[in-house]
Amino acid sequence: MIYKLGAAIAGLFIAAAVPAAAASAAPVKPDLQFAHVTLTPTDGKQQIVDFWAYEQSYTLHDVTAVIDTSKVPAGVTASLWFPDVETSCKDAGTTITCKFDALPSDEGMALIGFVNYQSKDAKVGAEGTASVKVTSRELGTITRSTKVTVAEGVDLAVDDTLQDITVKPGATVQVPLGVRNNGATAITGVDVFFFIDPWYGMAKHYSNCLYGASAGYCHFDTVLKAHTSYALSEDMGVKIRADVPAPSTIGQTFDWLTPNDNSDNIDLVNGQKPKRGTDGTLSLKAKPAALAKSLPQTDTSLGIDHQDALFEVTGTQNGDVAAVGAEVEGATGATVTAKVGVKNLGPAFEFGFPKAAAKVTVTAPAGTTVVSVPEGCVKSGSAYACTTTVSPLNVNASVTWPFKLRIDRPGTLTGSVVVASFQPDVTRGNDTAKLVVNPPAGAHNGAGDHGGQGGGGLPITGAPAAWIGGAGVLLLGGGASAYIISRRKRARFVA
Incomplete structure (x- = not known):
């Protein structure tokens, strides 16, 4: 399997590594996607309107979407694409209205519809806007606006699309990158x-690049001459984490775009309070004369011009998921809270993509009733299945879920916490811990093993105390198929 996390995904499990404090599993709310549009004077471009939350299952109800295209540039028209298929949407002049009693997700995407922008002799450089307003029972009212720009067409390309590099954990990899102007029109700058x-970082941070929490980009003022290839002034350094699981295959994608076509990615990075690098300037190996005038430009070739680097990580190291149990005390009839879950003892972090880092099965003690099921957990037979959403689950990090239990009878009552990983596990003997209600006096050492390491009992929870274990979107260019391809491509590598 190849591990390539991400998308647009912007931000779904990729944002920040889990801190040493315990985390609770909470569902990711879907984001409304409404990309910027850049098209040529005689071309068309399709824009998708959808909700997106990677690999999340959700359904929105009583959904109404109103798309206003009255302010697009002169010479540009906008209409519903696939009107015979999208029967939930209706065109009325410069307004498209879509209504759904229920809007379910499919692999994270809940599609509202496609907008088809067409230009007929519009003026290069003309700009306008479009907007969408969506209401739903679950999310209330959400609005988005987007720029619509008329640009001259260019043709970006890459010569080498895939590199396969063998590395060791902790190594810094040098990735050669370059781009080509495949057309006859000079390209006035490229990104x-x-x-x-989360599995690696950039070895250097350049002054012409912005780096956010989960995404970044570099801008080059170089004018790309027609039919000419360019290379970076130095290879792009990628530092692999020393605690990466091995063997594994991880990877990185670099997308080459005109600044106009990069608009949505720029918005993504700017939304993450990015920092500009200080390690000098990264440039392209070419020094053509500057053009007298720079116009908006858009790449008219199909798909995204990208270069992939696969890092084959050698060696043997894995994570060690361990069950986190709990002991609670209370009187018969009382409700107590037991925080149970999973801890990664290392020495490697646990990937949380494309499958969860761990699944925890919680069986409540006989003689108790679960009166509150925490988010991230569902009933599974006579037990409850809880799934982590963090990615990665770092070494010494925990994820716990607070179960509220009503004590229905006196005495010591014992349940269980069992953890399973979708990756190789260093030690299987610590995958089970106890969930004990009212342990015998002086016996507070058997409910769990404090993350599976044994020795010493877990502190009492409930009334006496509380314990928590340590712990973009790309524009559719060239049709729906191109959008789906680019969407899936941006679910970045992981193995």
Whole structure:
């Protein structure tokens, strides 16, 4: 399996590594996608309107979306794409209205519809806007606006699309990158966009690049001459984490785009309070004369011009998921809270993508009733299945879920916490811990093993005390198929 986290995903499990404090599992709310549009004077471009939350299952109800295209540039028209298929949407002049009693997600995407922008002799450089307003029972009212720009067409390309590099944990990899102007029109500046995944970091941070929490981009003022290839002034350094699981295959994608086509990615990075680098300037190996005038530009070739680097991580190291049990005390009839879950003892972090880092099965003690099921957990037979959403689950990090239990009878009552990982586990003997209600006096050492390491009991929870274990979106260019391809591509590598 190849591990390539991410998308647009912007931000779904990729944002920040889990801190040493315990985390609770909470569902990710879907984000309304409404990308910027850049098209040529005689071309068309399709825009998707959807909700997106990677690999999250959700359904929105009583959904109404109103798309206003009255302020697009002169010479540009906008209409519903696939009107015979999207029967939930209706065109009325410069307004598209879509209504859904229920809008379910499919692999994280809940599609509202496609907007088809067409230009007929519009003026290059003309700009306008479009907007969408969506209401739903679950999310209330959300609005988005987007720029619509008329640009001259250019043709970006890359020569080498895939590199396979063998590395060791903790190594810094040098990735050669370059771009080509495949057309006859000079390209007045270019960007390279990349995600910053939790399994590695950028070795250098350049002054012409902005780096956010999970994504970054570099801008090059170089004028790309027609039919000419360019390379970076130095290879892009990627530092692999020393605690990466091994063997594994992880990877990085670098997208080459015109600054106009990079608009949505720029918004993504700017929304993460990015920092500009201080390690000098990264440039392209070319020094053509500057053009007298710079116009908006858009890449008219199909798909995204990207370069992938696969890092084959050698060696043997894995994470060690351990069950986190609990002991609670209370009188018969009382309700107590037991925080149970999973801890990663290392020495490697646990990938949380494309599958969860761990699944925890919680069986409440006989003689108790679960009166409150925490978010991230569902009933599974006579037990409850809880799934982590953090990615990665770092070494010494925990995820716990607070179960509220009503004590229905006196005496010591014992349940269990069992953890399973979707990756190799260093030690299987610590995958089970106890969930004990009212342990015998002086016996507070058997409910769990404080993260599976044994020795010493867990502190009492409930009334006496509380314990928590240590712990973009790309524009559719060239049709729906191109959008889906780019969407899936941006679910970045992981193995």
